[in-house]
Amino acid sequence: MDHRIRRLVIVGGGTAGWMTAAAFAKILGTVNYDIVLVESEDIGTVGVGEATIPQIRTYNDLLGIDENTFVRETNGTFKLGIHFVDWKRPGESYIHPFGxxxxxxxxxxFIHFWHRLANMGGNGDWGRFNAETMAMRENKFTRIPKGEASGLPQINYAYQFDASLYAAFLRRYAEARGVTRREGRIVRVGQAPESGNLTALHLENGQSIAGDFFIDCSGFRGLLIEQTLKCGYEDWSEWLPCDRAAAVPSAKPDGPITPYTRSTSREAGWQWRIPLQHRTGNGYVFCSEFISEDEACEKLLTRLDGAPLKDPKVLRFTTGHRRKMWHKNVVAFGLASGFLEPLESTSIHLVQAGIAKLLALFPRTGIAQSVVDQYNRETIADYVNVKDFLIAHYKVTEREDTPFWRRCKHMSVPDSLTARLETFRATGQAAAQQWELFKEVSWFSVLAGQGLMPGDYHPVADVISDDDLRQRLGRLRSQVDQRVKGMMSHDDYIAKFCAAPKAA
Structure with missing residues (x-):
């Protein structure tokens, strides 16, 4: 008897569902596999994941997507990093760049050599040594041709786009490669009586969809992973207390389209601003213990730089993750697997990382428990790493001007983060591991930007002479200046290569 896994069923569309369908259609194909995606237009999707990190370029490249076409069809813009405003204290800001x-x-x-130079009385602006930071300050952007050997800094970037348009773009891609979409609301899930594995989905319209392997992209409710398989949830709201997000699009304001996302701390959380070609995405992530939904919506509307295009939509969530993201023949992606607030634009990346891990471990026939355990172990580690990085934004602050910020500044944090902060404070090193998403440069950007400066630097930075140090860093700064000088304005770049058609 043939026990090969052939029928793959994805529950839920949106960004997570169609990213999964597109990737599986590209890598596994639809000759040996029947890939079906089930979604209901009546349920809809969250659709606020509009900012990304550079790893999404790997996903798009894997699918063979033309970048200009993708940016044009999603009303996208380019993103060089995040501008954090008022996080250290009101009136101060810093940049977390990608490069x-x-x-x-x-x-x-390099940052250890900069630290020595600063101690010698040099300019304390570390952003001068980062091309993405300097380009953000001037609203510039460019892509570096592959193989360029100029010796100038590279430019690392991601995208800001309309999430609903991205999902539609991937749907067209997936359906063109043989993925079948079924419309309907799921009313019952069939399970094998002995194993508990899922066998079929039964729709309200009477259809039944049988499957060998199921991927749950059903959003917060977790239709398969939680409502059916009861995998449980690890609650992290002790350290990340924000539990609401009010989101609203606004009209594109006058002035340049910024090549970055802005995050501004507010009285009970923070506000995002994501510029697209046709509008701006805005949201207020807040803790309902310190501000009501109505007040949060009112404050958000008064802080827009363009007219609101809709009424604010409030999302309710609990930060954390499923205790098992792969259980039996079900794997959960996106909001069905967990939620980490979009402070560092990691939501879409965690979907991408889950897809990559599952494809690498995908079973041909039976499902080995050792493989399931490995997947869960690695995926949960990804969430934990991001969790600690997000907590640091709230913990490492001088703000005590509202009850929310007093609570965050003085809260106890996980031992893993405590150890990292102590190491950074003593040595300037964040002890980032190779497999972790956020490396030393990211930890430095955020921790130093929010006021935690290292007390010392690595002794190797003392080996060269003062003059040699000044000359080396002067050359690096000149290379950054030369790179940025040769860049176009972000608006001009979009207009030349990937402008979306104007709405009629």
């Missing part, structure tokens, strides 16, 4: 500061020298990170 590197300078270049590593003598086997240690």
């Amino acid at each position: 590197l500061y300078g270049v590593d020298m003598d086997g240690i990170p």
Whole structure:
């Protein structure tokens, strides 16, 4: 008897569902596999994941997507990093860029040499050594041709786009490669009596869809992973207390389209601003213990830089993750697997990472428990790493001007984060591991930006002379200046290569 896994069923569309369908259609194909996606237009999707990190370029490249076409069809813009406003204290800001500061020298990170220069009385603005930061300050952007050997800094970037348009773009891609979409609301899930594995989905319209393997992209409710398989949830609201997000699009304001996302701390959370070609995405992520939904919506509407295009939509969530993201023959992606607030634009990346891990471990026939355990272990580790990075934004602050910020500044944090903060405070190193999403440069950007400066630097930075140090860093700064000088304005770049058609 043939026990091969052939019938793959994806529950839920949106970004997570169609990212999964497109990737599976590309990698596994639809010759040996029957890939079906079930979604209901009556249920809808969350659709607020509009900002990304550079890893999404790997996903798009894997699918063979033309970048200009993709940006044009999603009303997208380019993103060089995140501008954090008022997080350290009101009136101050910093940038978390995607690229590197300078270049590593003598086997240690550049930032240790910068620290020595600052101690010698040099300019304390570390952003001058990062091309993405300087381009953000001037609203510039460019893509570096592959194979360029100019010796100038590279440009690392991601995208900001309309999530609903991205899902529609991927739907067209997936359906063109043989994925079948079924419309309907699921009313019952069939399970094998002995194993508990899922066998079929039964729709309200009377259809039944049988499957060998199921992927749950049903959003917060977790129709398969939680409502059916009862996998449980790890609650992280002790450290990440925000439990609501009010989202609203606004009209595109006058002025340049910024090549970055802005995050502004507010009295009970923070506000995002994501510029697209045709509008701006806005949201207020807040803790309902300190502000009501109505008040949060009112404050959000008064802080827009363009006229609101809709009424605010409030999303309710609990930060954390499913205790098992793969159980029996079900894997959960996106909001069905967990939720980490979009402070560092990681939502779409975690979907992408889950897809990559599942494809790498995908079973041909039976499902080995050791493989399931490995997937869960690695995926949960990804969530934990992001969790600690997000907590640091709230913990490392000088703000105590509202009850929310007093609570965050003085809260106890996980031991893993405590150890990292102590190491950084003592040595300037965040002890980031190779497999972690956020590397040393990201930890430095956020921790130093929010006021935690290292007390010391690596001794190797003392080996070169004062003059040699000044000359080396001067050359690096000149290379950054030269790179940024040769860049176009972000608006001009979009207009030349990937402008979306104007609405009629």
